[in-house]
Amino acid sequence: MDRRDFLKASAAATLTLAADTTWAQNAKTEIHWLGQATAKITTPSGKVIVIDPWLVNNPKTPADYKNLDKLGKVDVILVTHAHGDHVGTLGRSDGTSDTADLAKRTGAKVFGPAGLIQTMIDLGWVTGEQGVRFGKGGTVTPLGPQIKITQVRAEHSSELTLVDPTTKKSQTYPGGEPAGFIIEVENGLKVYHMGDTGLFGDMRLIGDYYKPDVILMPIGGHFVMDPRDAAYATREMLRPKHVIPIHYGTTPVLKGTPQEYQQFLGQTTTQVHPISPGDRLTF
DSSP states (O other): OOHHHHHHHHHHHHHHHHHHHHHHHHSOOEEEEOSTTOEEEEOTTSOEEEESOOOTTOTTSOGGGGSGGGGOOOSEEEOOOOSHHHHTOTTOOSSOOHHHHHHHHHOOEEEEEHHHHHHHHHTTSSOTTTEEEEOTTOEEOTTOTTOEEEEEEOOSOOEEEEEOTTTOOEEEEEOOOOEEEEEEOTTSOEEEEOOSOOOOTTHHHHHHHHOOSEEEEEOOOTTSOOHHHHHHIIIIIIOOSEEEEESOSSSTTOOOOHHHHHHHHOSOSOEEOOOOTTOEEEO
16 A cells, blocks of 8 residues: 555544544434333443343233344343343243343343452353443443443342252342443443442432433332432432332332332432333433
């Protein structure tokens, strides 16, 4: 390649890079809620992050997405804690999970609390290379430096209970500590998936320090915040621009509703999006 060809190629590459950067800044982030805590996030550059995949036996998941192949490309899987309605063991008796199946089908790496990922590795759900352990306050960039995933505190429990396919007896394994995730995408938007959590004082720190724009917030009560607690966290501590209520209505004890949450929230600058499983929003 002579100097003129090299300069032309360099100029074209620079122009392409600039166009890609501008496109990523102007493009939108899509959040596709699939019931309970399962969410599929597509970033401005087309990267796909699936959080807490419980799909096959989730009563609120639309029928199409009970087939894991319908999710299409998945680049990263995040798991907040070990309970069956988050790793996808609930309703299964084959000794595995939706998380493990999705990882095998897509080749996506699985990120989550260190103790949980280690148990997944020990069970053979993921390889040591595919399962990535990290802890609260840790930030990972598996999709490039423009997409940052930070693990934060959640107030909950975490244990992994499986039904042995041969004996039909259940056995419980360590699940590490529960967590939430702050996901910052290419255009600077920050999405906070809270996982399962009760109300705790450091939500104020998370709001002040990370300043999440969009929060996927559990509101069902019993195991997580109820609508009153969630409204207090929203109004007094986190103060996001947008909230998507999640983790309600799948079992009888998860009685909280988006309508109750909005009533407790009252007048606020936060926009609440009471969507149905299968619905998508862009930000």
